[in-house]
Amino acid sequence: MKKYLLKCQVNGKNIEREIRPDKTLLEFIREDLGLTGTKEGCGEGECGACLDLLDGRAVNSCLMMAAQAHGKKIITIEGLRDEKNPLIDSFAKEAAVQCGFCIPGFIIKAEELLSENPEATDDEIKESLAGNLCRCTGYKNIIKAVGKVRKKCLK
């Protein structure tokens, strides 16, 4: 298989890698870059565990080819961690984490929402997160954790 030269920016770093063209973005992030915070829950666009930000939009990395990220900016949960994104701490504080497998995906989605709509209401949060599955928490504390990071809640 002919390799493809992928150039993109991941968590602020410029990356150039030769990859197989049949690689998904999820495989590229987890296997080639070793960024394992992005999870695979279903591999078919149904759970949201694999969400990453691509030029600021939350995308299902399991459904995209890595090549589609060419020339774009990717942010993963590791990137949010490095910049001390308040969502991470809020999830831990609000008991929104149980098994944790779905959580990075929720945080990515919530980050997308709050950067577009920093004062999102609870209903808007609920609606925006309705594409992410969590089997453990019953969602309530997740909604609460995101709510606490709204602009008006951060002093």
Place this chain on the structure above:
Amino acid sequence: MKIEMKKTPFSFVGKSVRRVDALDKAAGISKYGSDLSFPNMLYACAFRSLKPRIKIKNLSDEKAKKIRGYVGLITCKDIRGKNRWPLVMEDYPFLPERESRFAGETIALVLAKDRKAAKKAASMLKLEHEELPFVDDPLKSMEKGSVKIFGRNNVFSKYVIKKGEALKSLERCKYKIKGEFETNYQVHSYLETQVATAVPASDGSMTIYSSTQCPFYVLDAVCAVTGLSNHRVKVIQTVTGGGFGGKEDMPALVAAHAAICAQKTGKPVRLSYERKEDFMSMSKRHPSYSSVMYGADESGRIRACVIKYVLDSGAYSTLSPIVLWRGSVHAAGPYDIENVLIETYAVATNKVPCGAFRGFGQPQICFAQESLIDDLADKIGMDPVEFRLKNIIRKGSRTVTGQKIDESCGLSEIVNIVRKKSAWDRFGVKREGEKIIALGFANTYYGVGLGAKGRFLDRAGAYINIYKDGSVSVNVGNTEMGQGALTVLTQICAETLNCPLENVHIHEVDTSKVPDSGPTVASRTTIMSGNAIMEAARPLRERIFKTAMEILGSDKVSASGGFFFVGKKRISFAQVVKECWARRLKMSEQGWYTAPKTSFSEKNGKGDSYVVYSYSANAALVEIDIKTFEMKIRKVFAAYDVGKLINPRLALAQAHGGILQGAGWALFENLVYKDGIMLNPGFADYALATSADMPEYAVSFVEKEYTDGPYNAKGIGELPLIAVAPAVRNAVKNALGLRLNKIPMLPENVWSMSKNKKCFCREN
């Protein structure tokens, strides 16, 4: 010198401290099974049968050999140990030799250098086979003329519980009622699919990294399949992305498959499932069929109960016998009834083997009996809550197995709490435009721990090692799978030693570092590992407290929050530990806890089935759209007695998750089989609740102390799910007058019932 354990106030127990693992999980730091990598690792992919029952003739990998990265084919011939999975009955071969019994069963494994190549190669194997007659309906499977797939009658196990004269007494009852009920599968849908990695060492020993609730089950299976002795295999639990019972027995099969491959190649082998394979082959909640009869006298006392309960167990017995047992013991509901006859069956069919799922055989029969209890109350003309209060178990009552409830029973209190909080007495049925809104009630109980059927496994160990700097390392044999065990056990350890919370580190379970502590199931971890930790901590506590007294020069030392005080003088836990080390005191201990005695007679079902029970009461506020018949749960009022809450916030979080899982099972999770083939194996067609389906949760707790529990705790994990479905069903009944006796309660079922029957909404 005897050190008294202080009763109250506590420094850590009963406090809603933060989860110890939350931050690492949220930040994507925690390593789950698929996040680990090993040099030279190979990837395995299962080759599965796609037919309900076949004779295996020949398997060829000629075509697969052309795939780049293909390494080889692993079949049952490569098994060096025994080809029988050591579970309850040993009928499941690790890899089938001649016959495959359900669509989805792994027949062989394909190895390749990467995951994609392995999958591709597996798709290119050629299986020669002969289709065999199969049975996919458990009721037909029990009939005389059925195709035989297990023993003489396709019954894996059967129980009879007899108390008094149920049939005779039923005849005499003024009010009698009978109902037939059906429930469908439920898929665990843990977000992390099954995954195991087997890493062989050059001396032939092996380390297994497994996403599991039960590392010791994995150990047993891997040792059986490889022929290695227990001390040559080490099972390490990786951070586990949800279990709910689905990672009780199944990870042992996955790990055993990886182990066969690793033993054959001498290389690390990863076996991780795609979601579809996980659906097709891993255990589920059993579908059930039940027929229930209750009889009550003039005054509204339940006098008799007769139950027949059948579980569709699938192709192999796995945990069905014990799932059935728990269901049987709890089948009549939390009521004080003199005359009971319960007959239960776990039946073989050529479908996916069913096993443990939160509630373990209880939710299905609870749905049936709690629905019928409401119907009986209606028939008598009593309020369903009043009717329950008249009949429920209280201190001094006896269960159906004759066990006396002698302590820690808060059922009547929680029923009253829910009654009050939901405004049950005033609510009635409301109409808002196109919607009808009503409340429905259900309560239940849950025997905590393995009970009499699992009593030989009901023990747990813990090892505590206090370092010179005052940090504390703990090994336990029960696992964290998301429920919060690590945090609760950390609190128990810190409380008992009087050391700061952050000094305690509980390691992931490693079978080489702690004795076999049984499975992490049956809501038993707080009691079992909690008590084991307290056992280990007790002598350490004595040494530490004695040393503290000597340093402070007084025997009137008080201790809290990791400090020891005499008047204004205080020293820290670390200072005391340093002195203990200077005195060469023993600063490590092992604890061992065995559950109190339980019993069960196979003959008549008599005995003290469980050490103690937890209780739940639920009222579901449900709205039904009278045009579309869509049902939505607006709010669930729930109250629980789970003993002392070690961490109230985490207990509440268990309640939220359990309620929503129960709601999904009741209303829309719908796995469909046709002719032995699963039609919707994936999240695209199997609907799970999302944040849009979330009801409001109104949860309360009553803390009835359990003497033998660590700090008087019982167990919570499974309880919140169990009685949600009947509460929803009873709400729909109260709203529309329709009795939906089948789960899931789909809008189309309500619609077709409403056509045939006069109901509230059509009268209006």
